[in-house]
Amino acid sequence: MPPDEPLVVCRNAALTFGRGPQAVVAVHGAELEIGPGDRLAVVGPSGSGKSSLLHLLAGLEQPTTGTVRRAASLGPYDIGLVFQGDSLIPALSVAENTALPLVLAGRPEDEARQAALAALALVDAADLADRLPEEISGGQAQRVAAARVLAQAPRLILADEPTGRLDHTTGARVLDALLTAADHTGAALVVTTHDPAIAARLTARRTMRDGRLLAPEGVS
């Protein structure tokens, strides 16, 4: 694959839920390319379609019309997802949760644990390794989710409101963790947020309003 071939390309991609008078057009004709190493914030108010757009990028939803094309070389394990709120498995320790994608991908458990511990250290969460999810805070859980993605070493990280329920300081630390994960793996990072301060920390920003992805605001 050429090094700067886009990872995902949306062309006139729309996503409609339901039919007839009840139909909700969550995404209207989105035009978007995500290239290797991109750092994109998708900004917009609640209900503007940010999660729906991210689901299209991830392949969790298929476009109702238009196309979303992922690079042929981008396999399911090359996409790391971080969702708002708690996505850790309650019965597994923080280290086991972090190692899980690697174990599921067939890596030996010892090796997966070492990678998990290294990833936790990078997001400043090494001391949480042996705790259960119920024994850590929401902000810590989001840092662990970033570590889990880091350990997985995907080429595309999609984070849906990863700082949504957190105060500013904690949110900033979670974003630090995601940027660290992206920098260490060379992954592209797409973050949805309604917080302009979070969006300002990414290289590019796109705004969603009423399901429409507005034209690019340029690169800072």
Ligand SMILES: Nc1ncnc2c1ncn2[C@@H]1O[C@H](COP(=O)(O)OP(=O)(O)OP(=O)(O)O)[C@@H](O)[C@H]1O
């Ligand atoms: N599974 C679904 N079925 C029906 N409607 C849906 C579904 N998912 C989302 N919607 C609707 O699509 C629109 C966009 O929702 P979406 O969750 O993408 O917005 P969002 O910008 O991510 O919001 P938030 O910031 O609150 O998460 C909303 O009107 C929502 O109610």
